[in-house]
Amino acid sequence: MDKFIIEGNGPLRGEIVASGAKNAALPILCAGLLSDEPLTVTNVPKLWDIGTTRKLLTQMGVTMEQTDSHTYVIDAKPITTCVAPYELVRTMRASILVLGPLVAKRGEAHVSLPGGCAIGARPVDLHLMGLEAMGAEITLEGGFIHAKCKKLRGARIVFDTVTVTGTENLMMAATLAEGETILENAAREPEVVDTANCLRAMGAKISGDGTTTIRIQGVDKLHAATHRVLPDRIETGTYLVAAAVTRGRVRVTQTDPSMLDAVLVKLQQAGAKVQTGTDFIDIDMQGKRPGAVNIHTMPHPGFPTDMQAQMMALNCVAEGVGTIRETIFENRFMHAQELLRLGADIRIEGNLAVITGRERLQAAPIMATDLRASASLVLAALAADGETVIDRIYHMDRGYEDIEGKFQALGANIKRIGKQFG
Ligand SMILES: CC(=O)N[C@H]1[C@@H](OP(=O)(O)OP(=O)(O)OC[C@H]2O[C@@H](n3ccc(=O)[nH]c3=O)[C@H](O)[C@@H]2O)O[C@H](CO)[C@@H](O)[C@@H]1O
Numbered sequence: 001m002d003k004f005i006i007e008g009n010g011p012l013r014g015e016i017v018a019s020g021a022k023n024a025a026l027p028i029l030c031a032g033l034l035s036d037e038p039l040t041v042t043n044v045p046k047l048w049d050i051g052t053t054r055k056l057l058t059q060m061g062v063t064m065e066q067t068d069s070h071t072y073v074i075d076a077k078p079i080t081t082c083v084a085p086y087e088l089v090r091t092m093r094a095s096i097l098v099l100g101p102l103v104a105k106r107g108e109a110h111v112s113l114p115g116g117c118a119i120g121a122r123p124v125d126l127h128l129m130g131l132e133a134m135g136a137e138i139t140l141e142g143g144f145i146h147a148k149c150k151k152l153r154g155a156r157i158v159f160d161t162v163t164v165t166g167t168e169n170l171m172m173a174a175t176l177a178e179g180e181t182i183l184e185n186a187a188r189e190p191e192v193v194d195t196a197n198c199l200r201a202m203g204a205k206i207s208g209d210g211t212t213t214i215r216i217q218g219v220d221k222l223h224a225a226t227h228r229v230l231p232d233r234i235e236t237g238t239y240l241v242a243a244a245v246t247r248g249r250v251r252v253t254q255t256d257p258s259m260l261d262a263v264l265v266k267l268q269q270a271g272a273k274v275q276t277g278t279d280f281i282d283i284d285m286q287g288k289r290p291g292a293v294n295i296h297t298m299p300h301p302g303f304p305t306d307m308q309a310q311m312m313a314l315n316c317v318a319e320g321v322g323t324i325r326e327t328i329f330e331n332r333f334m335h336a337q338e339l340l341r342l343g344a345d346i347r348i349e350g351n352l353a354v355i356t357g358r359e360r361l362q363a364a365p366i367m368a369t370d371l372r373a374s375a376s377l378v379l380a381a382l383a384a385d386g387e388t389v390i391d392r393i394y395h396m397d398r399g400y401e402d403i404e405g406k407f408q409a410l411g412a413n414i415k416r417i418g419k420q421f422g
């Protein structure tokens with residue numbers, strides 16, 4: 001199993017390019033199932049989850065041809081089966097995103113129930129409730145969701161909890177339904193908007209994405225299109241926090257600062273000088289130790305839960321006491337146990353973490369438990385004295401392209417032992 005060896009060696013300095021967003025690329029690749037004509041997707045990040053999506057689609061008979069390092073052409077015309085098997089779904093929960101497109105276009109779907117994961121139970125009841133409201137017949141048997149419907153019909157669907165993939169799944173399904181679908185209390189994440197942009201390029205009639213009410217007027221069919229995936233705001237944010245943790249100065253280019261408002265405000269509160277252009281963000285700690293910040297995770301445009309672990313790493317080395325309240329997932333503090341092993345001072349009370357910053361952390365062998373937890377451990381290791389070995393970093397390969405390459409470009413002393421991904 002791959003490990004990272006990281007030696008904290010002072011401030012990170014330099015420039016990196018943001019990759020395409022994992023959480024937009026995944027629904028967009030699945031949107032290819034909605035048409036019998038090809039969908040070309042560019043700026044697809046090189047990640048494990050993209051490889052898993054490719055396996056998932058190709059085992060259905062769909063072709064997903066890679067035409068250059070970051071471009072895929074999906075052709076769902078030759079589809080032979082509408083099954084998403086357990087072996088793939090269990091490694092990537094976002095596999096649930098094939099459910100809506102399959103029922104809408106093919107009239108049936110058989111998707112393994114994703115089950116719980118390291119960050120919480122993560123049920124999919126709202127995805128199912130929405131499809132049922134649109135006329136699908138849903139049964140659960142043998143660990144599978146079986147959904148059937150000759151033709152979905154438009155419905156008004158009210159989410160009692162904001163769900164990102166739930167919004168995307170139902171928005172995709174509604175593009176081919178009869179009549180109008182209204183999604184209330186919809187997720188406003190930029191990745192939902194990017195998915196809507198791709199669907200519109202395919203001929204879908206969608207309005208209101210980016211607000212809490214999305215309206216979709218069903219059409220008979222979707223057509224060929226090309227779409228560029230938007231930049232990854234969480235990857236961007238992770239490198240900005242890495243700069244803050246190491247008291248460095250970093251520029252992230254080919255990104256979009258408008259998607260990171262809540263994160264940039266917190267970095268400024270931590271003492272960072274932040275400057276933005278249309279497609280870049282500069283952060284400069286001017287050699288100073290960051291100050292502790294208080295975080296409360298919220299659906300977009302609030303502070304993203306996917307940046308919570310990284311901010312905990314920041315608070316571990318900050319001056320003062322910072323609190324983090326996780327309101328989206330019930331079990332997303334797994335990184336805290338490992339940060340403690342590096343000498344951090346963290347007290348957990350339910351969904352609240354109280355962190356007292358330490359001037360320095362000390363290297364120790366630690367283990368990654370989920371994607372963003374891994375990122376927080378890398379950041380903490382960069383600010384620790386000595387050589388930290390992080391095990392199970394395959395989690396990080398799910399969501400960060402060329403991790404070592406990008407950190408090394410910023411001057412970090414990081415190397416991988418084991419088999420290089422890619
Ligand atoms: C591939 C992808 O885009 N993943 C993101 C997506 O995950 P994902 O879409 O799975 O997360 P959701 O937005 O659905 O989850 C939000 C909350 O709603 C609950 N819930 C969700 C669906 C449902 O049917 N019933 C229910 O109760 C969840 O358990 C959780 O407590 O949004 C999360 C929240 O921003 C991010 O952390 C993930 O990175």
Ligand SMILES: C=C(OP(=O)(O)O)C(=O)O
Nearest residue numbers: 023093094306371372399
């Ligand atoms: C939790 C995440 O991803 P996923 O929903 O794919 O597990 C994430 O990107 O932080």
